[in-house]
Amino acid sequence: MKPIKVGLLGLGTVGTGVVRIVEGHQEDLSNQVGSPIMISQILVKDRAKGRNIPVEGSKLTEDPWEVVRNPDIDVIVEVMGGIAQTKEYILEALERGKHVVTANKDLMALHGPEILEKARAKGCDVLYEASVAGGIPIIRTLIEGFSSDRITKIMGIVNGTTNYILTKMSQEGAAYSDVLKEAQELGYAEADPTSDVEGLDAARKMTILSTLGFRSNVSLDNVSTKGISSVTQEDIQYAKHLGYAVKLLGIAERQDDYISVSVQPTMIKQSHPIASVNGVFNAVYVHGEAVGETMFYGAGAGEMPTATSVVADLVAVVKNMKLGVNGRQAQLSYNVVKLKTDEQIASKFFLLLHVEDRAGVLAQIAQVFSNRDVSIESVMQPSTPNMSSTEIIIITHDASKAAMNNVLNDFESLSAVRKIKSVYRVEG
Numbered sequence: 001m002k003p004i005k006v007g008l009l010g011l012g013t014v015g016t017g018v019v020r021i022v023e024g025h026q027e028d029l030s031n032q033v034g035s036p037i038m039i040s041q042i043l044v045k046d047r048a049k050g051r052n053i054p055v056e057g058s059k060l061t062e063d064p065w066e067v068v069r070n071p072d073i074d075v076i077v078e079v080m081g082g083i084a085q086t087k088e089y090i091l092e093a094l095e096r097g098k099h100v101v102t103a104n105k106d107l108m109a110l111h112g113p114e115i116l117e118k119a120r121a122k123g124c125d126v127l128y129e130a131s132v133a134g135g136i137p138i139i140r141t142l143i144e145g146f147s148s149d150r151i152t153k154i155m156g157i158v159n160g161t162t163n164y165i166l167t168k169m170s171q172e173g174a175a176y177s178d179v180l181k182e183a184q185e186l187g188y189a190e191a192d193p194t195s196d197v198e199g200l201d202a203a204r205k206m207t208i209l210s211t212l213g214f215r216s217n218v219s220l221d222n223v224s225t226k227g228i229s230s231v232t233q234e235d236i237q238y239a240k241h242l243g244y245a246v247k248l249l250g251i252a253e254r255q256d257d258y259i260s261v262s263v264q265p266t267m268i269k270q271s272h273p274i275a276s277v278n279g280v281f282n283a284v285y286v287h288g289e290a291v292g293e294t295m296f297y298g299a300g301a302g303e304m305p306t307a308t309s310v311v312a313d314l315v316a317v318v319k320n321m322k323l324g325v326n327g328r329q330a331q332l333s334y335n336v337v338k339l340k341t342d343e344q345i346a347s348k349f350f351l352l353l354h355v356e357d358r359a360g361v362l363a364q365i366a367q368v369f370s371n372r373d374v375s376i377e378s379v380m381q382p383s384t385p386n387m388s389s390t391e392i393i394i395i396t397h398d399a400s401k402a403a404m405n406n407v408l409n410d411f412e413s414l415s416a417v418r419k420i421k422s423v424y425r426v427e428g
């Protein structure tokens, strides 16, 4: 049997896992697809670098064009990351009729439509399961498993690095910067970890999930994004005390034809299954009109979980090659996005305020909420010994984002409020 030849772009965390699985599961893979799968060339930045896996030196190259233009190669597996250059390599590979598997959410969130259009024109597959939630097959689930339903909400922990950091901060009282360093050492974080901690990685993944889930052309600009760098140990401890966990959540909602997509640190009730998703694990909760509630859980980053999804895509491409049906699975058309306005986006909110410690302050604060038509669910003045008595916590009932912004603006000019310390969306 003629082997299927793969050109691997990148031999870092994920690329190493891909080699391990393709080599370690060779017999099983070949039984599934009817041919051996062979990694015949590997692009790296530095051939002289020490590797965690033995590879024949002759397979390594520093020249991308040698791989993407190699006429013997059937499938390009892109696990090098990056956007502009990588897009060029992938478009060139497609131009030459090669199928593509990628783990690159940055690229797919920004240029997915153009790449998929090119693939369709050339009768090629572009599969990108590993780009969202590492080892969880959520992309296939949204495209195939829910093709019959109308999804109304996708809510998830889609970044392993930040979930690892928040979990360690919550369970061990660890310092943010120490845990970020650990996540980098474990291979979870992006080359530039700012995109993890500032929510951009999660926003890119939510762009992909909401495009597929709502079958709409969602772009990264449509995702309102806030990361975890402002989350404090104090917020986490208050949340715990009140029965919540602080998680970086991606939340995409649809009502009628209007959608909203956001990423932000959120307080979620400890009784919600997402609240107990800890460490590098990810989870995606999907609500469909017909199916109701579903949830998908697994490792969201790291060598072997991510490589599992990459190699599963490779198997799918090769099966399609055998059937002669490559390039046929892409969605034919997408809805034009209609975004909800801030008046239409509603949730509960948590506010931590530093206020003047005198009579009448609470009444003034309550008046602001009342003026802005925001109803208060509860007010607490924490009495824990090491917490200042001039702090108050307010949890609202559902309120629009616009109304809450008005409340916060009013507080800026109210002398009774010395500082708005924290504001969180509340779920569950």
Ligand SMILES: NC(=O)C1=CN([C@@H]2O[C@H](COP(=O)(O)OP(=O)(O)OC[C@H]3O[C@@H](n4cnc5c(N)ncnc54)[C@H](OP(=O)(O)O)[C@@H]3O)[C@@H](O)[C@H]2O)C=CC1
Pocket: 009, 010, 011, 012, 013, 014, 015, 043, 044, 045, 046, 047, 049, 062, 078, 079, 080, 081, 082, 085, 103, 104, 105, 106, 130, 131, 134, 187, 188, 189, 190, 191, 300, 301, 302, 303, 306
């Ligand atoms: N790490 C994870 O858990 C996950 C990662 N991803 C995505 O997978 C992709 C790869 O991530 P990861 O494995 O962590 O990245 P790494 O940084 O560990 O590896 C990148 C690899 O690509 C090579 N490379 C990078 N740039 C170039 C270039 N310009 N020319 C040639 N070779 C290059 C590097 O070469 P060299 O080894 O010589 O430096 C290295 O082998 C990214 O898109 C990432 O977002 C997706 C899900 C999870």
Ligand SMILES: N[C@@H](CC=O)C(=O)O
Pocket: 131, 132, 133, 134, 158, 159, 160, 161, 162, 188, 189, 190, 196, 201, 300, 301, 302
């Ligand atoms: N940096 C990402 C890696 C996987 O996509 C994460 O932490 O989730």
